[in-house]
Amino acid sequence: MWESIGRPPMMLVDLRPINPPMVLFPTHDIAEQISKPTKLFPLSVPKSPTWTHMIPLIGATSILGREGHEWKDIRKRYNPGFTTQHLWSLLPLILEKMGPFWSCLDQLAASGEEFPLEILISNLTFDVIGAAVLAVDLDAQYMDRSKQGEIIRLFRQLVQTYNDDKNNLPWWIVPFTTRKRNQLAKRIDRLIKNIIQQKYTEMKEQGDANRLQSIVALGFQETEQLTPELLSETSDQVRSFLFAGHDTNTSALQWAFYELSRTPRALKAVRDELDNILGPETDPRTICAILAQNGENLLPRLHYINAVIKETLRLHPPASTVRMTKPGTGFTVHASTGDEYQLDGVVMYSCQSIIQRDPNVYGNTADDWVPERWLGEEAKRIPPSAWRPFERGPRACIGPELTNLESRIILAIVARRYDFIKVGLGESDLDEKGFPTLDEKGQYKVKSELYNTRRMTSQPVDGAMMKVKLASKK
Numbered sequence: 001m002w003e004s005i006g007r008p009p010m011m012l013v014d015l016r017p018i019n020p021p022m023v024l025f026p027t028h029d030i031a032e033q034i035s036k037p038t039k040l041f042p043l044s045v046p047k048s049p050t051w052t053h054m055i056p057l058i059g060a061t062s063i064l065g066r067e068g069h070e071w072k073d074i075r076k077r078y079n080p081g082f083t084t085q086h087l088w089s090l091l092p093l094i095l096e097k098m099g100p101f102w103s104c105l106d107q108l109a110a111s112g113e114e115f116p117l118e119i120l121i122s123n124l125t126f127d128v129i130g131a132a133v134l135a136v137d138l139d140a141q142y143m144d145r146s147k148q149g150e151i152i153r154l155f156r157q158l159v160q161t162y163n164d165d166k167n168n169l170p171w172w173i174v175p176f177t178t179r180k181r182n183q184l185a186k187r188i189d190r191l192i193k194n195i196i197q198q199k200y201t202e203m204k205e206q207g208d209a210n211r212l213q214s215i216v217a218l219g220f221q222e223t224e225q226l227t228p229e230l231l232s233e234t235s236d237q238v239r240s241f242l243f244a245g246h247d248t249n250t251s252a253l254q255w256a257f258y259e260l261s262r263t264p265r266a267l268k269a270v271r272d273e274l275d276n277i278l279g280p281e282t283d284p285r286t287i288c289a290i291l292a293q294n295g296e297n298l299l300p301r302l303h304y305i306n307a308v309i310k311e312t313l314r315l316h317p318p319a320s321t322v323r324m325t326k327p328g329t330g331f332t333v334h335a336s337t338g339d340e341y342q343l344d345g346v347v348m349y350s351c352q353s354i355i356q357r358d359p360n361v362y363g364n365t366a367d368d369w370v371p372e373r374w375l376g377e378e379a380k381r382i383p384p385s386a387w388r389p390f391e392r393g394p395r396a397c398i399g400p401e402l403t404n405l406e407s408r409i410i411l412a413i414v415a416r417r418y419d420f421i422k423v424g425l426g427e428s429d430l431d432e433k434g435f436p437t438l439d440e441k442g443q444y445k446v447k448s449e450l451y452n453t454r455r456m457t458s459q460p461v462d463g464a465m466m467k468v469k470l471a472s473k474k
């Protein structure tokens with residue numbers, strides 16, 4: 001749409017009377033103006049009130065929607081849990097969750113059946129976030145969903161109610177969906193509160209002498225009493241972490257595996273790097289044992305894999321930010337044309353999928369998946385604000401380190417052991433001998449383009465339907 005009207009410096013979309021009018025920002029210099037602290041907004045421009053449609057999912061006091069000192073207090077409480085240093089202490093818990101993932105892939109490789117990669121990865125990322133945030137087993141990793149833990153089953157049903165066109169319509173247009181959402185939300189909230197109470201009691205009884213501490217337990221360190229208000233607020237943050245921490249990375253990892261599956265040069269570079277850093281053994285058990293022992297030294301050395309993750313988040317960003325100022329504030333943004341726009345009362349949407357494909361920054365490969373751009377001198381020429389999948393400024397994502405750690409572990413375990421083959425949308429166009437052929441950019445030619453659809457976050461439209469087989473030994 002934006003291209004068809006000649007790539008203007010901003011695009012206004014009038015969504016009245018269903019939603020306020022929205023303006024789309026397609027460049028990083030404008031996006032920066034709403035995300036950085038200013039005199040008028042020391043914590044950056046406030047979030048748009050349109051976030052409230054997510055209240056059943058993440059709670060009314062979620063960190064995602066709070067402002068001012070209330071937001072600051074929550075962020076201060078949870079920041080220590082998301083630092084690299086604390087996440088290293090959670091490495092054993094995270095590695096424990098990898099077992100069901102690879103045994104499921106082994107089974108699928110043996111049967112040769114087609115499956116949505118989305119389900120496998122989303123189950124795994126759910127289990128990882130449950131372990132990191134609460135040190136609980138959410139029992140997410142079953143292909144048969146009736147066997148999953150209750151929280152996961154309810155959470156999925158709730159997220160489902162936001163799919164398609166129902167995402168953020170007012171309640172009076174979707175009254176039945178709204179009622180269902182509220183009922184599911186209450187049940188999830190009750191279950192989460194029970195776990196928090198139990199964890200809090202355990203923590204107080206056992207003291208904290210060198211124990212493995214979940215992110216929530218760490219946040220309770222200064223707490224004297226778990227009041228009903230604090231319990232309720234903590235449940236909101238846990239639900240926010242569960243949602244924000246699994247949905248986004250599920251999308252990114254599906255794209256990473258897809259891009260690797262159709263870019264033989266990159267897959268080889270990933271495999272060579274793993275051989276060099278982790279040694280030749282590709283059995284997942286051995287890799288987990290190596291990482292459990294020495295992950296803190298080895299994982300930061302996976303530079304090419306880091307570039308794969310970074311490039312995937314550039315080309316296929318799962319999330320974004322929307323901001324709004326109240327009428328009468330006088331908030332203006334400055335376009336590169338020299339024009340100024342007064343945008344009070346308008347939803348300001350920083351459009352990552354356009355910003356991060358800006359040819360003025362990324363040149364004539366802006367639309368191509370090229371991990372190498374993040375290695376060496378070329379990377380230094382990319383302005384930091386032109387890569388913003390986690391957004392920037394005070395309200396940037398709390399979880400990039402966790403995302404990166406989780407993604408590197410998953411790629412380290414999976415990339416050498418399996419070959420993924422896309423089926424359906426985005427599958428390779430084979431030659432007459434049945435082999436894929438390369439295009440001029442070094443990727444396999446495809447019959448059709450895989451693309452994202454809008455759910456709560458952007459997700460591959462078909463759930464990334466794949467086949468998997470065990471990779472042949474060198």
Ligand code: HEM
Pocket residue numbers: 047063064065075240241242244245246248249252313317318319320321322389390391394395396397398399400402403
């Ligand atoms: C690929 C992975 C991820 C991406 C692309 C991503 C992206 C984002 C973006 C764009 C925002 C800003 C949202 C807004 O302004 O409304 C955000 C905020 C947030 N994310 Fe993430 N995220 C990811 C992973 C995670 C993980 C693993 C967690 C862990 C719990 C997490 C927790 C949060 C929280 C709590 C916020 C709100 C921060 C605040 O307002 O202080 N995210 N994320």
